[in-house]
Amino acid sequence: MPHDNLLTVSDFSVVYDVDPPVEAVTDVRLELRRGEILGLAGESGCGKTTLAYGVQRLLKDPAVITGGSASFHDADGTDVDLFGLDERAMRRFRWDKVSMVFQGAMNALNPVVAVGRQLEDVYTTHRPKLSRAQRREECGQLLDMVGVGRDRFRSFPHELSGGMRQRVMIAMALALRPQLMIMDEPTTALDVLMQREILQQISDLRTEFGFSVIFITHDLPLLLEISDRIAVMRAGRIVELDTAANLYRGAQHPYTRQLLASFPSLTGERGDFVRGHGEPTPAGAQR
Numbered sequence: 682m683p684h685d686n687l688l689t690v691s692d693f694s695v696v697y698d699v700d701p702p703v704e705a706v707t708d709v710r711l712e713l714r715r716g717e718i719l720g721l722a723g724e725s726g727c728g729k730t731t732l733a734y735g736v737q738r739l740l741k742d743p744a745v746i747t748g749g750s751a752s753f754h755d756a757d758g759t760d761v762d763l764f765g766l767d768e769r770a771m772r773r774f775r776w777d778k779v780s781m782v783f784q785g786a787m788n789a790l791n792p793v794v795a796v797g798r799q800l801e802d803v804y805t806t807h808r809p810k811l812s813r814a815q816r817r818e819e820c821g822q823l824l825d826m827v828g829v830g831r832d833r834f835r836s837f838p839h840e841l842s843g844g845m846r847q848r849v850m851i852a853m854a855l856a857l858r859p860q861l862m863i864m865d866e867p868t869t870a871l872d873v874l875m876q877r878e879i880l881q882q883i884s885d886l887r888t889e890f891g892f893s894v895i896f897i898t899h900d901l902p903l904l905l906e907i908s909d910r911i912a913v914m915r916a917g918r919i920v921e922l923d924t925a926a927n928l929y930r931g932a933q934h935p936y937t938r939q940l941l942a943s944f945p946s947l948t949g950e951r952g953d954f955v956r957g958h959g960e961p962t963p964a965g966a967q968r
């Protein structure tokens with residue numbers, strides 16, 4: 682039986698070794714459940730990206746992991762100590778188990794290669810045993826799943842809108858069926874309608890495939906809608922972690938309340954945080 686959690690992070694700390702040193706993440710404890718969408722909220726500079734990249738050991742100098750551990754509970758029943766793997770094993774782990782979609786990802790596509798071909802390359806590199814026909818079929822399915830459509834296989838990036846290109850990147854992130862997807866402001870550059878459609882799709886795909894998502898954004902109203910649970914970070918620490926519904930209805934920490942109150946769409950006329958008609962419904966509130 683696989684562990685209920687996918688990832689356990691304990692007492693994790695990261696310092697940027699500059700003068701004076703920046704304590705970007707301090708003593709973070711986090712348990713990510715299998716199949717959940719966990720939102721990471723907090724103001725710019727509070728350490729969200731450092732935390733998400735740090736547990737995958739993707740940070741470079743001057744970042745120094747000064748303490749803590751991270752354990753990945755693989756669906757096959759094994760526990761992987763992320764800070765104990767050598768570089769090679771870590772690279773393989775990142776490809777097989779985790780994938781990332783970030784804000785500018787859609788601009789990372791090669792402009793002179795058709796998007797389907799770029800998707801196919803993921804399989805050529807990482808699933809060399811697949812036949813060409815199998816690869817093509819997988820790519821077609823993926824393009825359909827993310828709402829691009831397999832008929833766009835031969836399109837070049839410039840022939841697709843930003844939203845479509847970002848969907849192609851999501852297809853790539855899904856290609857190897859990761860257990861964890863880390864999304865860092867993946868829809869921030871897109872218009873609201875496109876943003877909504879993509880988020881709905883991510884949520885549906887998560888239900889279908891059972892992967893977990895760590896979703897990073899400073900857009901708290903959006904997190905309330907799509908997350909199962911939300912961790913609120915401030916100055917490198919998680920100050921509150923609860924279901925979206927509980928945070929929305931009764932945040933405990935003054936900073937969380939302050940953060941909620943800073944979004945006009947969540948506040949009343951006097952700027953208080955209130956619940957009312959037409960407000961976004963937190964994901965967890967419907968269950």
Ligand SMILES: Nc1ncnc2c1ncn2[C@@H]1O[C@H](COP(=O)(O)OP(=O)(O)OP(=O)(O)O)[C@@H](O)[C@H]1O
Pocket residue numbers: 697699703704705723724725726727728729730731732742743744899
């Ligand atoms: N290379 C670096 N050198 C020094 N300090 C850094 C470096 N990268 C980040 N920091 C600092 O570490 C802290 C956390 O930054 P981080 O990018 O993790 O925050 P964030 O919450 O993801 O912010 P944003 O939403 O703006 O991306 C900030 O104070 C930032 O200035």
